Amino acid sequence: MATQHAVILGALGVTGRNLLHWLEANTDWRITGVARRKPNFETRAQFVQVDLLDRDATFEALAHLKDVTHVFFCGFVPMPSWPEHDAPNLAILANGVEAIEKASPALEHVHLIEGTKIYGSHLGRFRTPAKEDDPPHMLPNFYYTQEQWLRRHRQGKDWSWSALRPQTVCGFSLGSPMNLINAIAVYAAISKEMGLPLRYPGSEAAYRAIYQVTDADLLSKCMHWCATAEGARDDVFNITNTDFFRWENVWPRFAKAFDMELGQVQHISLAQFMPDKAGLWQDIQKKYGLEPYSFEDLVSWPFADYCFTRDYDVMTDTLKIRRAGFHDCVDTEQMFIDLFDTLRAKRVIP
Numbered sequence: 001m002a003t004q005h006a007v008i009l010g011a012l013g014v015t016g017r018n019l020l021h022w023l024e025a026n027t028d029w030r031i032t033g034v035a036r037r038k039p040n041f042e043t044r045a046q047f048v049q050v051d052l053l054d055r056d057a058t059f060e061a062l063a064h065l066k067d068v069t070h071v072f073f074c075g076f077v078p079m080p081s082w083p084e085h086d087a088p089n090l091a092i093l094a095n096g097v098e099a100i101e102k103a104s105p106a107l108e109h110v111h112l113i114e115g116t117k118i119y120g121s122h123l124g125r126f127r128t129p130a131k132e133d134d135p136p137h138m139l140p141n142f143y144y145t146q147e148q149w150l151r152r153h154r155q156g157k158d159w160s161w162s163a164l165r166p167q168t169v170c171g172f173s174l175g176s177p178m179n180l181i182n183a184i185a186v187y188a189a190i191s192k193e194m195g196l197p198l199r200y201p202g203s204e205a206a207y208r209a210i211y212q213v214t215d216a217d218l219l220s221k222c223m224h225w226c227a228t229a230e231g232a233r234d235d236v237f238n239i240t241n242t243d244f245f246r247w248e249n250v251w252p253r254f255a256k257a258f259d260m261e262l263g264q265v266q267h268i269s270l271a272q273f274m275p276d277k278a279g280l281w282q283d284i285q286k287k288y289g290l291e292p293y294s295f296e297d298l299v300s301w302p303f304a305d306y307c308f309t310r311d312y313d314v315m316t317d318t319l320k321i322r323r324a325g326f327h328d329c330v331d332t333e334q335m336f337i338d339l340f341d342t343l344r345a346k347r348v349i350p
């Protein structure tokens with residue numbers, strides 16, 4: 001009988017969904033997923049549907065979870081402007097943790113997912129490679145706010161905490177606002193159907209800048225390590241695949257993977273140019289017998305624009321987590337190809 005019970009807050013985003021699948025495959029832990037939506041896949045995890053922004057509803061919905069040992073916070077509330085992110089994203093963390101803390105005296109660990117935006121990676125050039133003790137950018141920054149709340153709230157408690165700062169998590173998900181894999185694959189499939197070469201849609205400078213990403217399975221394994229290793233207690237770590245790349249070096253391999261000609265860089269706003277392709281995407285789904293996922297659930301084009309237009313190096317230092325005991329890494333170029341193959345196998349793209 002499983003003695004560990006994990007609750008994943010935000011269990012259907014790219015990070016939470018992949019963590020759920022990883023825990024199912026690699027542990028005998030009991031798993032409870034918390035999300036506003038129902039899962040659209042088979043899982044042994046129990047699910048609780050609740051909006052974590054609703055504090056009273058959250059406490060009521062999670063009150064039956066009496067034996068939770070680990071909480072993994074993977075939630076995110078997108079907002080129109082950066083300062084507006086602070087209040088709702090702190091609320092969903094605090095509501096979820098406090099509700100489970102009240103219900104379960106068995107709580108051992110709370111894990112928080114942050115990101116490199118805490119260093120100002122979304123604002124322009126920042127100190128690289130960024131290290132965990134670098135100061136945040138001009139506040140507010142909801143990652144900083146969440147971490148400081150967790151540090152304070154943990155004081156005097158029997159449970160510990162940890163946090164990871166991944167860069168652009170890459171894995172399979174639907175209805176997630178931050179999913180670069182789906183964006184590349186759907187953009188390529190539509191370009192191919194229109195008889196176009198595979199053109200990099202971002203800026204020339206971004207095409208040549210250094211970038212990093214984090215494989216979702218690697219992140220899941222690292223989250224589990226953080227939740228169980230003594231060396232990770234009450235600390236924060238950067239996590240990436242550990243290697244670096246430039247889009248100009250991987251884009252030709254993408255073209256080959258989709259059996260397309262490689263085009264020149266052509267900077268367009270995908271948020272402006274792609275929404276009218278929803279009808280074409282439905283035709284592609286029918287033509288190739290794909291799963292009828294909605295265009296809007298597959299891709300967030302503004303997020304793709306954001307990733308493809310950062311015309312400066314995006315690099316974080318991962319020595320701290322390796323010194324603490326986590327040594328796994330992933331070949332990023334191969335990760336992209338493997339994830340494209342996964343989308344084909346799941347009948348998401350041709």
